[in-house]
Amino acid sequence: MNQQLNSIEETEKQKLATDKSILKIWGSSRLQGNVNISGAKNSALPAMAATLLSSEVCRLHQIPCLADINTMGKVLSALGAKIKQNGNTLDIDPRDLDNPEAPYELVRKLRASFFAIGPILARLGVARVPLPGGCAIGARPVDLHVRGLQALGAEVHIEHGMVNAYISGSKKKLQGAKIYLDYPSVGATETLMMAATLAEGETIIENAAQEPEVEDLANLCIAMGANIFGAGTKTIVISGVPKLHSVDYTIIPDRIEAGTFLIAGAITNSDITISPVVPKHLSAVISKLKSVGVRIIQETSDSLRVLHGETLKSTDIDTQPYPGFPTDMQAPFMALLSVCSGSSSMTETVFENRMRHVSELNRMGANIRVKGNHAIVQGVPKLSAAPVVGTDLRASAALILAALAAEGETTFQGLQHLNRGYEQLDIKLQKLGAKLQKVDLVKENHTFPSSI
Numbered sequence: 001m002n003q004q005l006n007s008i009e010e011t012e013k014q015k016l017a018t019d020k021s022i023l024k025i026w027g028s029s030r031l032q033g034n035v036n037i038s039g040a041k042n043s044a045l046p047a048m049a050a051t052l053l054s055s056e057v058c059r060l061h062q063i064p065c066l067a068d069i070n071t072m073g074k075v076l077s078a079l080g081a082k083i084k085q086n087g088n089t090l091d092i093d094p095r096d097l098d099n100p101e102a103p104y105e106l107v108r109k110l111r112a113s114f115f116a117i118g119p120i121l122a123r124l125g126v127a128r129v130p131l132p133g134g135c136a137i138g139a140r141p142v143d144l145h146v147r148g149l150q151a152l153g154a155e156v157h158i159e160h161g162m163v164n165a166y167i168s169g170s171k172k173k174l175q176g177a178k179i180y181l182d183y184p185s186v187g188a189t190e191t192l193m194m195a196a197t198l199a200e201g202e203t204i205i206e207n208a209a210q211e212p213e214v215e216d217l218a219n220l221c222i223a224m225g226a227n228i229f230g231a232g233t234k235t236i237v238i239s240g241v242p243k244l245h246s247v248d249y250t251i252i253p254d255r256i257e258a259g260t261f262l263i264a265g266a267i268t269n270s271d272i273t274i275s276p277v278v279p280k281h282l283s284a285v286i287s288k289l290k291s292v293g294v295r296i297i298q299e300t301s302d303s304l305r306v307l308h309g310e311t312l313k314s315t316d317i318d319t320q321p322y323p324g325f326p327t328d329m330q331a332p333f334m335a336l337l338s339v340c341s342g343s344s345s346m347t348e349t350v351f352e353n354r355m356r357h358v359s360e361l362n363r364m365g366a367n368i369r370v371k372g373n374h375a376i377v378q379g380v381p382k383l384s385a386a387p388v389v390g391t392d393l394r395a396s397a398a399l400i401l402a403a404l405a406a407e408g409e410t411t412f413q414g415l416q417h418l419n420r421g422y423e424q425l426d427i428k429l430q431k432l433g434a435k436l437q438k439v440d441l442v443k444e445n446h447t448f449p450s451s452i
């Protein structure tokens with residue numbers, strides 16, 4: 001426990017430093033070498049929540065060291081779990097889970113911590129989790145989570161910004177049910193799948209999200225003793241069990257980090273190899289990279305190599321739930337499209353406000369017009385460095401990618417977003433030969449230009 005508190009204090013200090021840091025990037029260098037892909041953030045977060053379902057200590061491997069993971073750790077601690085971190089391995093002891101209420105300050109920072117409502121309710125018979133609210137990319141309601149829990153027999157009341165859920169009756173057990181999701185929400189599928197593992201009877205989730213992270217979560221729960229069939233397809237069937245046991249589980253590689261590095265190779269016309277990856281998880285991204293002219297070779301079952309291509313050309317992309325093109329790759333891919341010859345279109349269909357990188361890319365010389373959630377990208381021969389600000393995680397990744405290809409020195413502000421989802425991105429890029437440097441504005445007595 002002390003180890004955990006120390007690590008959290010350390011992260012707070014790092015965060016303060018990060019908020020006052022910028023990244024300077026000198027573009028146009030070729031990259032070369034191998035990149036080690038971290039464990040998937042979006043698998044790790046629900047996996048941590050899922051350990052609350054167990055009455056024994058659970059061990060998770062390949063958990064990336066990220067700000068979001070630390071916030072989730074704090075949520076679990078606040079609920080009564082004990083956490084020990086050793087590098088990328090987490091030991092979570094949920095035996096003393098006794099507080100059903102997640103703190104607002106933490107849920108506000110990390111909306112994925114709302115997904116813990118399913119496990120808390122299933123274990124304690126009661127859960128109080130604040131509504132997470134919207135964020136930079138959209139309103140992000142949780143109505144599908146709430147309706148699904150109600151279908152499983154929970155009483156749910158929302159008052160004063162708090163979702164109060166409880167199971168009435170003496171048995172304190174959720175009841176299996178047939179749930180149709182109006183939209184294949186990743187988070188709602190995960191919340192309901194976790195809750196249903198300890199329910200009485202059978203639950204069927206129809207129009208479920210098919211993302212690899214949902215399947216990974218199901219595999220984790222199965223390894224803990226749950227009965228789950230069909231995860232990774234549109235219909236998931238869960239047959240409830242009385243309790244779940246301990247587990248030693250390694251989560252999947254991060255397909256979005258992998259895709260970001262494939263684009264880093266493509267946009268700098270470089271030769272880099274990424275591993276470990278599950279190539280199947282990247283099918284839509286690889287297909288679009290190939291259609292713009294990037295050469296990608298599967299070197300081994302878990303590694304991909306991106307190579308110097310010909311002149312890159314335009315393509316059209318719509319984001320879709322998996323197996324479609326991922327919304328999390330929309331901004332990074334747009335950085336690449338901005339230097340592909342011809343006119344490309346990019347349509348965001350998953351979130352309503354995920355085009356905020358466009359104005360910053362245009363400040364770097366890109367030629368992109370946006371109407372609603374539709375962008376027309378007219379390729380330019382070269383981007384030029386500029387001071388830029390990242391507004392969310394993937395928008396920040398897009399700007400870093402653009403900076404790697406741009407002529408001159410880019411100053412990037414927004415490391416607090418980047419550190420939520422990319423483990424040591426600056427160090428990994430430096431190892432490939434990219435020229436970049438983190439600068440502490442306070443130490444250097446710098447101020448960021450006021451015009452941005």
Ligand code: EPU
Nearest residue numbers: 042112140141142143144145185186187188328350351393
């Ligand atoms: N939605 C509703 N009602 C709900 C739930 C979702 O209307 O109850 C809507 C959302 O507002 C959105 C759409 O459904 O417009 C899709 O949302 P979804 O629930 O699928 O997303 P999520 O579970 O909140 C996860 C990832 C996101 C990723 C999306 C889509 C985690 C922790 N987050 O979010 O990751 O973009 O799925 O694939 O798993 C990121 O990593 O940068 C990130 C935002």
